[in-house]
Amino acid sequence: MPTELTEIKIPVEKLELGMHVIRLDKPWEETDFLIQGFVIQDRKTLQELTEQCSHVYIEGRVTHNLAPAQLRTQEPPKEKKGLFSRFSRSRPTPPADAKSGKSLQGPPPAEKRVRYINKIPTERELPEAKGTYDFAKTTVVNIMDGIRLGRTIDMNQARATVTRIVDSVLRNKDALAWLTRIKNKDEYTAEHSLNVSILAATFARHLGHTEEEIAIIALGGLLHDVGKAKIPTEILNKEGRLTNEEFALMRQHAVFGRNLLMSAASKDKITIDIAHSHHERVDGKGYPRKLQAHQIPYYAKVIAIADTYDAITSNRCYDSGRSSMEALDIIYHVKGEQFDEALALEFIRCIGVYPPGAIVEMNTGEVGLVVNTHEQSKLKPRILMVLDKNKERVAAQFVDLAKISQGVAFSIKRELINGSHGVFLEDFLKRGSLFKPSGDSPA
Amino acid sequence: MDKSGGKRHLPRWLCDPDFKVSVLIDGHHYDTVALNYNHVGMGLFRYERLPEASQCTVSLSYNSDPIQLKDELIPATIVYANETEVGSHYGLKFNLETVGTRLLLALQEVDRLLGERENHSDRYGVNS
Numbered sequence: 242m243p244t245e246l247t248e249i250k251i252p253v254e255k256l257e258l259g260m261h262v263i264r265l266d267k268p269w270e271e272t273d274f275l276i277q278g279f280v281i282q283d284r285k286t287l288q289e290l291t292e293q294c295s296h297v298y299i300e301g302r303v304t305h306n307l308a309p310a311q312l313r314t315q316e317p318p319k320e321k322k323g324l325f326s327r328f329s330r331s332r333p334t335p336p337a338d339a340k341s342g343k344s345l346q347g348p349p350p351a352e353k354r355v356r357y358i359n360k361i362p363t364e365r366e367l368p369e370a371k372g373t374y375d376f377a378k379t380t381v382v383n384i385m386d387g388i389r390l391g392r393t394i395d396m397n398q399a400r401a402t403v404t405r406i407v408d409s410v411l412r413n414k415d416a417l418a419w420l421t422r423i424k425n426k427d428e429y430t431a432e433h434s435l436n437v438s439i440l441a442a443t444f445a446r447h448l449g450h451t452e453e454e455i456a457i458i459a460l461g462g463l464l465h466d467v468g469k470a471k472i473p474t475e476i477l478n479k480e481g482r483l484t485n486e487e488f489a490l491m492r493q494h495a496v497f498g499r500n501l502l503m504s505a506a507s508k509d510k511i512t513i514d515i516a517h518s519h520h521e522r523v524d525g526k527g528y529p530r531k532l533q534a535h536q537i538p539y540y541a542k543v544i545a546i547a548d549t550y551d552a553i554t555s556n557r558c559y560d561s562g563r564s565s566m567e568a569l570d571i572i573y574h575v576k577g578e579q580f581d582e583a584l585a586l587e588f589i590r591c592i593g594v595y596p597p598g599a600i601v602e603m604n605t606g607e608v609g610l611v612v613n614t615h616e617q618s619k620l621k622p623r624i625l626m627v628l629d630k631n632k633e634r635v636a637a638q639f640v641d642l643a644k645i646s647q648g649v650a651f652s653i654k655r656e657l658i659n660g661s662h663g664v665f666l667e668d669f670l671k672r673g674s675l676f677k678p679s680g681d682s683p684a
Numbered sequence: 685m686d687k688s689g690g691k692r693h694l695p696r697w698l699c700d701p702d703f704k705v706s707v708l709i710d711g712h713h714y715d716t717v718a719l720n721y722n723h724v725g726m727g728l729f730r731y732e733r734l735p736e737a738s739q740c741t742v743s744l745s746y747n748s749d750p751i752q753l754k755d756e757l758i759p760a761t762i763v764y765a766n767e768t769e770v771g772s773h774y775g776l777k778f779n780l781e782t783v784g785t786r787l788l789l790a791l792q793e794v795d796r797l798l799g800e801r802e803n804h805s806d807r808y809g810v811n812s
Contacts, residue, residue: 482736482767491769520769526731549770560766563773566807570698570719571729571773573808579731579771590810620805655695 248298253291256281256299262290263391264298279390345454345539348587354449363415363597363613363623370416371670373405374435381431381463388470388501396507403438403459410442410459411452415597415613418443422598422659423666426556430469430477433551438462440547447591458540461515465544468498468516495520495529514538519545524578534581542581546572546588549580564656565596593619600657600664604650606630608662610669615643620653627669632662637669696720696727697798698807702748707734707774708741708757716774723788723795725760725777733772738762742776746794753790758783 248263256262260281265272272293281287290297349355380402384394409417421436441462445455469477472494476487483491498516502509518541521527523534553568569589576585595601599611601624608628615621621642629635645651659666696719703718705728714734719727726742734740742758759782764775780788803809 482765488733488767494769522731545770552768552770553766553773557766557768560764563764563766567719567727567773569808570727571717571771573698574717574719574729575731575771586808586810589808594807619811 250296250298252296253294260299261391262297262299266294266296347539348448355451357446359413361412363413366413366416370409373409374420377402377435378431381434385470394505396505403456406459407442407456410446414443419598424556424562434463434466436551437547441544444588444591457511461512461540461544464512465515465519467501468494471497492528511540515541515544522579523581542584546580595622601653602655602657604652604654618643694722696722697802702746704745706743709735709737723791728774731771733767
């Protein structure tokens with residue numbers, strides 16, 4: 242247990258703004274405080290604590306609602322390199338066990354790959370997936386808010402959420418992936434964590450991992466950025482360019498995340514490793530520990546790629562996200578330096594140039610939404626056509642490019658951003674157009 | 685942002701390893717990863733952030749038969765900057781009105797060559 246998270250008893254007269262109160266000298270119910278655990282944000286709260294208590298218990302580290310310049314004076318926790326990656330070096334490919342810290346060195350070899358098929362069509366899974374997505378987003382928001390209020394992470398809640406995500410991804414790999422395309426800049430941190438979980442689970446399925454391993458990877462994705470709960474929200478949501486100090490603080494989220502997960506009642510060693518190591522680079526130039534490639538846990542290498550893909554394609558408070566292709570261009574070019582090369586190429590294969598949820602313009606000028614992709618022909622997905630060549634609305638109709646006869650010149654010209662020509666993914670989801678197909682076009 | 689149909693009308697081709705690009709800001713060179721290119725602009729990636737700037741000069745070398753460009757300086761506008769914890773992504777638009785005819789033709793030739801070389805059905809060569 243890192244000492245920086247130890248509970249410290251402190252007389253109320255020594256309390257200061259920014260301190261993180263986690264316990265009082267009496268039951269919360271006997272006080273006027275409605276929230277059990279909080280950061281002291283103002284003088285009024287300080288005064289109320291002084292009036293109602295003689296001493297309180299605070300987290301043994303000043304919280305980060307202070308000026309970045311003050312934060313820099315804190316010594317970062319001492320690091321141990323490869324704390325849990327030792328397990329992965331000593332065991333070739335054992336079954337994963339998150340609690341024991343056993344891990345994998347890489348994706349399963351071809352003969353051990355689990356082959357999955359979509360059990361139900363995307364449009365049938367989407368309503369269930371939407372429910373799962375909303376539920377999971379609430380979970381992430383609760384976890385992040387809880388941390389800010391001084392609660393520990395409820396790993397059981399996180400695991401239950403991941404079970405729903407994995408169940409959906411195993412039934413159909415495209416439905417939740419479709420939902421990751423709808424980006425809300427105001428909810429970036431929560432949506433990003435969830436999207437990384439979904440993308441990582443989809444990628445793990447593509448790699449042929451077992452269901453248990455997929456769940457471990459998805460959990461790591463869900464909690465990989467949990468340390469951002471320790472970053473002041475005004476920095477997380479800042480519309481302008483971050484100062485160098487703020488940027489440096491943002492990069493500390495990996496250490497914050499490790500510490501938070503280490504303090505959880507139910508420790509999950511692989512998840513801790515992922516939170517700590519997902520910004521390490523295979524060329525040894527990453528952060529926070531500059532691990533060498535062999536020291537970086539395999540799961541963290543998987544999450545690092547999904548993290549980058551979603552970060553680049555997401556809307557931020559200061560700008561809109563970029564296309565899937567732009568993100569894949571980055572992953573392709575920094576493979577072998579930032580990312581494990583083989584995993585990066587496999588991720589590109591998994592996503593494809595036109596992923597589910599992409600809005601695409603055809604060579605005829607018509608516009609459609611990619612509903613699902615085919616493993617063997619990623620450039621020929623199944624599309625819901627929504628605009629004609631004059632960009633006028635048409636009755637939505639599915640066209641499966643993989644089933645179009647050879648010689649018919651009907652192909653995707655380019656990907657468009659969400660909102661192009663008034664086509665918004667969320668509108669189609671709300672209207673349920675995807676759930677009421679008018680049949681596949683014979684093309 | 686152009687909501688009418690995407691952000692650009694010309695395709696950006698995937699840069700090959702022959703691209704060597706750095707960005708010059710306030711007299712300092714910053715190495716970057718060349719992502720994609722057309723003669724109007726290009727996408728760059730850099731793990732560490734560039735200094736804050738709206739204008740810069742691109743130093744471009746591209747040595748791939750039959751083209752040989754070495755340290756060509758192209759004034760550019762930074763039209764997009766997404767600086768994240770995973771690295772920073774920049775979109776640059778070349779200030780073509782300020783470059784000479786020789787360089788303009790060379791930039792167009794690189795554009796044409798990359799377009800010819802790109803596998804349009806497998807941009808990253810992962811499916812072949």
